[in-house]
Amino acid sequence: MSLQILNKYISSVKLRTHVLNMAKNGNSVHIGCAFSLIEIFAVLYEGFVSMDPNDLNHSERDLVCLSKGHGVMAAYSCLFELGFLDEVHLTNYFSNGSLLKGLSDSHIPGIEVSGGSLGHGITVATGFALAIALKKQNRKVICIVGDGEMNEGSIWESLLFIAHWKLKNFILIIDANQFQAMGRSSEVLNCESFKDKLDAFNFETWECDGHSRKELKLVLDSAYSSNIAKPKAIIARTIKGKGVSFMENNNIWHYTRLDETTYKQSIAELREI
Incomplete structure (x- = not known):
């Protein structure tokens, strides 16, 4: 089969459900930072890549x-919805001998760079571009970084x-969810205004609501169709823990693990975005 852009709607509820199931199965962390990426990955794979x-x-x-x-559960969930990963991979997430690790691993088809040491993945993506x-070649390189990164x-x-x-x-996407591991990004080391800095670095730059599929599609299409000979950057304003009320903007969910009660509460809250 030749290269194609997949035209398939990817449910936000399903993606967040997979993240919760993986986190519960693997007794693992990083739920909040995966949730802020959900719509970004969905829009990329359902109609852009x-x-x-x-x-x-x-x-x-x-x-x-x-x-x-560390937000890789969002990517794994998307790859599963597209049929590139099996149920057993999600069930055995982060367990001994599992294919899926807690950080992005380029040995897995669909995962292009190994990430974990922040600031490393973009250097590999730069070499690709x-x-x-x-x-x-007429190929897009999309690199997703965090605002803390x-x-x-x-x-x-x-x-x-x-x-x-x-x-x-080259298209840079900043998942600007306002937090990093140890606190608010603005308090740990404030890098804003991203737009002013990226403009000064000679990027063509857009900002959007990173949970609005409509806005994400619009800025991605604008970036791809632009005739300006500059790299592109999208600042996606997101909410850490988006989709579960007690996780939203609550940085404790960077490292907190689910128990049976919080798992059930989280599942019950999920709605389409």
Whole structure:
């Protein structure tokens, strides 16, 4: 089968349910930072990324690089909904011998970079974008970072390099959920205004509601269709823990594990966004 863009609606409820099930099954953390990514991944895979459903390693595929590797349950959930992972993978998440780890792992088809050391994934994505440009291929490189991750110097070195080489096939998405592991991003190390900085770094930049599929589709399409010879950046304003009231903007859910009560409460609250 040739490369194609999948036109399939991916349910936010299903994706968040898979995240909760994985976290419960694996007695693992990072629920809040996966929830802020849900709509971003859904929109990318349901109508933007070009791939071969029969070969996730196709040499001319678009690349989705999750530099914010601790949010990987959102990516795994999406890959499962598209049929690229099996139920057993979600059931055995984060268990001994499991295929799926708690951080993004490039050995898994559909996961392009290994993430966990923040600021690392974007450097790999930068290399991908340069190689694609040198080969004159028509392929998109989408790199997803967190707003806390923007504290890393390797992020800004990569952005300088990307802009210098005018890698217009590169799309940066900042999951700006206002938190990082140890607190509010604005209090740990304030990097705002992202838009002003990215504009100054010679990126073409948009901001949107990162939970609005309509807005995400609009800015992604605008970025892809732009004729300006600049790399692109999208600041997606999101809510950490989006979808469960007691998790939203509550940074304790960066490292808190589910018990039977909070699992059932979370499942009961989920609604389509």
